[in-house]
Amino acid sequence: MFTGENIIQIVSGFLHWAYAQVGISALAGAIDPVISAIVMFGFISVFVMFLVWMERKVSAHMQSRIGPNRVGPFGLLQTVADAIKLTTKEDVKPVNRDKIPYFIAPIVAFVATFMGMVVIPFDKGMVVQDLNVGILYIIAITGFTVIAILTAGWSSNNKFALLGGFRSAAQIISYEVPLVLSVVPIIMITGTLSLSGIVEYQQQAGYWFIFPQIVAFIIFITSATAEANRAPFDIPEAESELIGGFHTEYSGVKFAMFFLGEYIAVVVSSAVAVTLFLGGWLPVAFLGFLHLPGFIWFLIKLVSVIYLVMAFRWTFPRLRVDQLMDFGWKVLIPLSILNILITASVWLLLYGKGAQ
């Protein structure tokens, strides 16, 4: 039976044998992370391509259409064709742009979200780097996207791009607060910031945190959708109001980087939701007889949560800016604070002091 841990052991055993053959065993500590990063990059690129295809299929079938079905089986290679088209496209740049920020912004947008994948545990032991402050790290690193978006909006020298950047800054800063506050009860219960530690706590406790923390789950998913700039919170790139928003002036590979960054943000926030609330790599209770490896369970849950986020996009109309601010500050933040209070009181009553 292959589990994630076995695969990692086999691969790392093979790699270390290969290092010894070439005579670079001393550098193993430096090469291993690079190889992990490359594997993660390959995985995320293929997965994002699948997600773009899935998004188009989901939206199509929700609107009684078919969606891409010409390139490859079921249109699966449509995204490859799109990627080839984007990379071979002329890179049109505004003349009066601010050159260095204009160049850096898409790179930051991509890297900031991609670095969040580092601490996601796909299976027991199947994680690039199991930081003991994993959640804090993810929240900090994905917060970088606002800098990228603001930089892109500013340096494009375009009023629509600038408006999009400003809106994005207001939105992401507002929704960062409920996002963090919705995670706090789980940290209080488990007493750890490590994502693997939280999954192991759920394994020992025998339940997933979505059951006691359904409010936190709803707040988290809502804020994560807003963080990823996706509809119904896509006011930074509202097509009908701001053309393309902050990426109005970007084309070709740079636009692809923003696009990739947006989808990786969806993957990261969904993966965090799966880890925190849906038990990560743990099997679904009533389907335990299937004996699938942990990372398969993780991917199934991940795709389900991503479907939910996609369903949000193709079901709900976009919020107005003032509605967005109202919703963030008047509904989500009070609710999440209330959730913290109630969780803390209940846990204190049930387990007394020193519940850890």
Added chain:
Amino acid sequence: MGIFKYFKDIFSGLWSLLVGLSVTSKYFLNFKAVTTQQYPEERLPLPARSRSMIKLIYDGEKDQFNCVACLMCAKACPNSCIKLEGVRQVDGKRRMTTFKLDFSTCIFCGYCVEACGFDALTFVSEEYENAVYKRGSLLQDEHAMKWVRPAQPIAPEEQKKETVIPAVVGA
């Protein structure tokens, strides 16, 4: 009361969102709801009386066109896009020899079909891809417009209505 309204609003809002999600999910899971016609592979059959293309009816048994070159269609045509010639045969009956219809000026008004008293011109519904690469290709002669009526019409009533139109228009 304000605090009750606050929570009530949140719950009713959440409920309405769930209702919306259930509607879209229902359509997503119902793959038969797809209405897209994939045109080159799937073609919608047009109604039997749709005016897609004008054809000259060819009688396979007598091995000749029904047209007798009475010129009623050419006179009825508002754009003068029909040119035809006929000849009187040895048995005294007129027969069409050449027939030219310029589809680049034809507006598919149907006056020629109505004016025809010998069941020689008809609209067909099965041929509707009329685009061509050269403008000259739109000038069709009797060989291009030759059409044999199928032995069993798809909709007999519809076909019947078309064949009994009296030729009294425009004279």
